[in-house]
Amino acid sequence: MIESLNNFLTILNDYWKPLLFWDGTAFSGLAVTLWVLVLSLALGLVLAIPMSVGRVSNNRWIAWPIWFFSYVFRGTPLYVQILLIYSGVIGLQVVRDTPLLHTFFMSGYNCLVLALMLNTLAYTTEIFAGYIKNSAHGELDAARAFGMSRYKMYTRVILPSALRRALPAYSNEVILMLHATSLAFTATVPDILKVARDANAATYLTFAAYGTAAVLYMCVSFVLVALFRRLEKRTLGFLGHSQH
C-alpha cells in the first residue's frame, strides 16, 4: 500500500509538468488534450447544425448522403478512422503530389483533429436531427400561422428549442469525445496518455503512471459534467423539469 502510494508520488514528482502543460519542448498533457477536445468539438458543432437540418430534409439528395456519412462514421471504430487519416491518406499518390495536402496530412495534430471532428460531427448530427424531428407540432403550426418563412422557422423556433433539448444528449457526447482524445498518441500527439506512456516506459511503474492519467481524465470528466448540469439548469428551465 505504502509502496504504491510512493510510486504515485514518484510519477507526480517527475512528471507533473508534462502531464499538465509542458514537456520541455512543446505543449503536452492536459493542455493538449483540452485544446484538441475544444477544437474538434467546436468545428463539429458548427458543422452539425446545418448537417442536421439537411438530415431531416425531404429532399433525398440532401438527406441520404448525410445519412450515409453518419452511418459510416458511427459504424466504424474511431481508431480505424484515425489510422486511415493519419497513416492511410499520406500514402495516396494524389496527396503526395499536392504540396498543400501533403503538409496538412504530415501533421499529427491536423489528422487527429480532422478525425475527431468528423467522428463527433456524425454523432452530433444524429442527436440534433432526432430532436428536430421531435419538435412540438403546435409550435410549428404557430410559426406557420405567423407567416414565417422556412428559414425563419428554423432560426427562431425549431433550432433554439431543439438544440436546448439536445443538451443532455450532447453533454454525453462531449464526455465520450474527451475519452476519445486519449487516442491522440496514435497520431504522435503528446496528450495526457502519451505522457503517461512515456512515464511508464521510463520508470516501469505501470499502475502509477496509467493511474495518474486515469485520475486526471476523471477530474476533467467530472468538471465537464458539473458545467453541463449548470448549463442545463439555465437553458432547460422552460421545460419545467427544475421542479422535480
Next chain:
Amino acid sequence: MFLHGYGAQILHGTWETIKLALLSLLVAFVLGLIGASAKLFGNRLLRGMAQVYTTLIRGVPDLVLMLLIFFSIQMGLNEITDMLGMEVIEIEPFYAGVLTIGFIYGAYFAETFRGAFLAVPRGQLEAGRAYGMRSSQVFRRVLFPQMMRFALPGIGNNWQVVLKATALVSIIGLTDLVQVTQGAGRATSSMFLFICVAGLIYLVLTSVSNIVLWLLERKYSVGVREAQL
C-alpha cells in the same frame, strides 16, 4: 491478387475480433447484472461498491483503463501467487483482454440494467409477492423477463460500443482485425486500402448486429402496444 494474398489472415483477424467482442460482452453482461442488482437490492456496502465501480469506470477513457487493467492483471496475479508461494500463473493475453473489456463495459451495462429494472412497474412485483412467490421467484419469473424488454435497446447500444472498442486491443498487443490489416498495409505499403478493408468489415459487423437487434426487439415487444401518433 486479391488483397495481395492477405485474405486468409484478415479473415482470421476478423474472427478474433468477433470472438473477443462476444466473450467480452458475456463478461460485461454478467458484471452489469451483478452491479445493477447490488445498486438496487444490496446493503449499504454493496451499494457503495457498485456506485464506486460505475462512477470510476465511466469517468475514465476506455483506452486508459485498458492499459491500466490489462498490464495490472498479470502483475497483481503474480503478487498473489508470490504471497501464497505458488508457481506463476500465466494468463493468456487474449483472456486478459476479454476480462479487461468485460470489466470496463460491465459498468456501462450496470447502468443500463439499473434503468431497466426501475422501468418494470412496481405493481407487477407486488402482484408476484401477493401470489406467494419468494424474492428469487419474483426476480426470475417477473422482474428479469420484463426488465430484458426495457434493457434491449441499451444492450444493443452497448454491444456496438464493445464491438468498436475491441479495435483498441491492437494497442495492447493482441491480434485482431486492426492489427492484421495494419501489418498487411505496412508490408505492401498500401495502408489506405487495408485500413479501408478493416473499416468495411467493421461496418458489415455493425450492420449485421443492427439487423439482429431489430429482430430481437420485435420479438421481445410482442404484446406491447405502441403509441399511435
